[in-house]
Structures are given as C-alpha cells and as structure tokens.
Amino acid sequence: MSYSKSDISILISTMNRSDFSFLSAMFPHHEWRDLNLVIVNQTKKGKELKSNLENIIVVNSYEIGLSKSRNLALKNSRTTYGVIADDDVVYESDCMVFFLNAIQQKPELALYAFKSCDFNNRDRKNYPNSIFNFSLPLKKFKPSSIEIMLNIDLVKNKNLKFDEDFGLGAYYPVGEEEVFLIDLLKVDLNAIFFPKIVVKHLQESSRTKVKDYDFLKTQLILYYLNNGWIVNIWLYKYLFYIWRKRLQPRSEILQIYTIMSAELRKFKSSR
Incomplete structure (x- = not known):
C-alpha cells in the first residue's frame, strides 16, 4: 500500500488567533493551504478563527490546557496519521518525505518519533544514532510532543488520549507526551524513533519555564x-x-x- 501527504494532518495547538498569518512562518518550505491542518485555537468568545478551506479544520475552544488542545485535535482529525505541532515550530523542507518513508517502512506503528533541531541546526537533545524501539520502562531518551506522529486510528481504537492533568495549563505542567507514550506502550501498541530531523524549535524547553x-x-x-x-x-x-x-x-x-x-x-x- 502506498501513502501520500493526504493521509497526514498537522495537528496545531495555538491560542488567541484571528487569522492564519502564523502558518507562513511554520511552513516556509510548503504551501500551507495545500496541507491537511487541524488547528485548535484556545480563545475567547467573539475572537474565533474561521476557515473556508475543506482541508483546514479549525476548532475554537474556550478552555485552556495543552493536553485538552491535543485531544481536540485528535478528535477532529479526518486522516489516519497526525503530526503533533505547536505554533512556534518550523518544519523542514523534507519533513513530509521522512513522515511518509517511516509510514511505508513501519505501517503497523502507533507512534513515530523523530528528531528536532534548534535554529542553529543543532540537535535539541541527545538522540539515538539509529532506529530505536521504545519499551517500558522508558529509558533516558523520551520524545517531545513536536517530534511525534501518531496513527490516529490505532490510538482511537484503544481510547487513548493525552492525560489532561499534564502539560502546560494543567496541575502537572509538563510531561504530557511521556505519559501518553507510557499509556500507549501499556496497551501493547508499538512506537519507534527514526533519526531524521523534521522540525525546528527553540532549544529552551517548557520544562525550564516552571x-x-x-x-x-x-x-x-x-x-x-x-x-x-x-x-x-x-x-x-x-x-x-x-x-x-x-x-x-x-x-x-x-x-x-x-x-x-x-x-x-x-x-x-x-x-
């Protein structure tokens, strides 16, 4: 079976947006209007974001919390695969190639993890040098949310969600991706790391902000x-x-x- 970018959505968590201008910075190497996007905009009533494009789904939410945003994005996605995204990342020109190659290579996975770098092209953490299978207990290397692509069908079949007690805006303000990965492995789904850089982000982590x-x-x-x-x-x-x-x-x-x-x-x- 062959796959194309139409099988993948980018699941973007953002706040207080009234237009799509931020997408140009996220996708400097892509025409964002041609991508499948699910944008969860946590905002106030009367300040909603609206889309007239069928492939760009906008969900305006009046709650706060990063995990709540992630769960709304998963719920509203129409594609099999979803890439977890924040609104301050920048996608590499060949990210879609790496996403599709990983799916073609390992279509049975529920979670695909990749590398990210900072804006000086330095790795944001110490990554394994080769393909790496995640297992419990998790070792030192754990992926960040922005490095993750999910098989949404498999995730939904197991009723998996991001734990809303974790993540920015929650009682435990970090760690939502780690809890999600632990939950995923506990229900016998598979997750693998691929040593390919797909996205840029600041070196600083939200863990340093709490x-x-x-x-x-x-x-x-x-x-x-x-x-x-x-x-x-x-x-x-x-x-x-x-x-x-x-x-x-x-x-x-x-x-x-x-x-x-x-x-x-x-x-x-x-x-």
Missing part, C-alpha cells in the same frame, strides 16, 4: 508512572543530591520530602 516545586512534583509522578515503587528510592536520592549540593537550605529537606510524599499519595488515590 517553578521548582512544579518541576519536582511532576518529575516525581512521571518517575512513578514509568517505574512504579522504585520512585521512593529516586526521591531519597534526589533529596540527598539537593542536600549535598546545598541547592536548598538543609533545614527544608524534610519539608520537601513531606510535601512530595503527600503529592505521591494524592496521585495514587486519584487513579
């Missing part, structure tokens, strides 16, 4: 979801590291442990 407490509680829960009870050992080691490096006043270490333990108990009781 305050320390939010970062720590989120990392704690992500580690628990990925590794189970070993999270207790991780927390002891992390607090010892903070204590040894004097990153927090030593008098506050016990308080941090108490707060993090309560966070873990609260999360466990909610699931």
Whole structure:
C-alpha cells in the first residue's frame, strides 16, 4: 500500500488567533493551504478563527490546557496519521518525505518519533544514532510532543488520549507526551524513533519555564508512572543530591520530602 501527504494532518495547538498569518512562518518550505491542518485555537468568545478551506479544520475552544488542545485535535482529525505541532515550530523542507518513508517502512506503528533541531541546526537533545524501539520502562531518551506522529486510528481504537492533568495549563505542567507514550506502550501498541530531523524549535524547553516545586512534583509522578515503587528510592536520592549540593537550605529537606510524599499519595488515590 502506498501513502501520500493526504493521509497526514498537522495537528496545531495555538491560542488567541484571528487569522492564519502564523502558518507562513511554520511552513516556509510548503504551501500551507495545500496541507491537511487541524488547528485548535484556545480563545475567547467573539475572537474565533474561521476557515473556508475543506482541508483546514479549525476548532475554537474556550478552555485552556495543552493536553485538552491535543485531544481536540485528535478528535477532529479526518486522516489516519497526525503530526503533533505547536505554533512556534518550523518544519523542514523534507519533513513530509521522512513522515511518509517511516509510514511505508513501519505501517503497523502507533507512534513515530523523530528528531528536532534548534535554529542553529543543532540537535535539541541527545538522540539515538539509529532506529530505536521504545519499551517500558522508558529509558533516558523520551520524545517531545513536536517530534511525534501518531496513527490516529490505532490510538482511537484503544481510547487513548493525552492525560489532561499534564502539560502546560494543567496541575502537572509538563510531561504530557511521556505519559501518553507510557499509556500507549501499556496497551501493547508499538512506537519507534527514526533519526531524521523534521522540525525546528527553540532549544529552551517548557520544562525550564516552571517553578521548582512544579518541576519536582511532576518529575516525581512521571518517575512513578514509568517505574512504579522504585520512585521512593529516586526521591531519597534526589533529596540527598539537593542536600549535598546545598541547592536548598538543609533545614527544608524534610519539608520537601513531606510535601512530595503527600503529592505521591494524592496521585495514587486519584487513579
């Protein structure tokens, strides 16, 4: 079976847009009007974005939260495959070639992960040098949302969604893609990394934009979801590291442990 770009949608999360001018910056090597786009615009009533093109689906939402936006995009997509996107990325000229080659090579996958680089063409993280199969527990390398393409049909068949407790605008402000990948692997779907650069983005991650407490509680829960009870050992080691490096006043270490333990108990009781 052969595939074409008509089988792929770009699923874009954005906010407060009233026109499509931002798309030219995202697709400098493509005519964006010829692409299948699903744009979720989180906005206010009276400031909606509208599309007159059949291949460009716009969903105006009056809620906030990145995972909520991702889920609306998946729900409204009409194609088999969907590329997760933010409105501040820039797609490489050969991205569609790499997407289609990956599908042709491994049509049975539910998740395809690729590389991204910064605007100086440097890799944004340490990537494997060759094709890499994801398995549980996840190792050091984990893909960012903007590096992911999904087989939407397989995802919907398993009722998979982005966990709306994670991601910008949620209680745990990062990690939505990691939780999604863990959930996907737990239901025996397959995911593979392909060492091809498809998109550019700033080197900075949203993980650096959240305050320390939010970062720590989120990392704690992500580690628990990925590794189970070993999270207790991780927390002891992390607090010892903070204590040894004097990153927090030593008098506050016990308080941090108490707060993090309560966070873990609260999360466990909610699931």
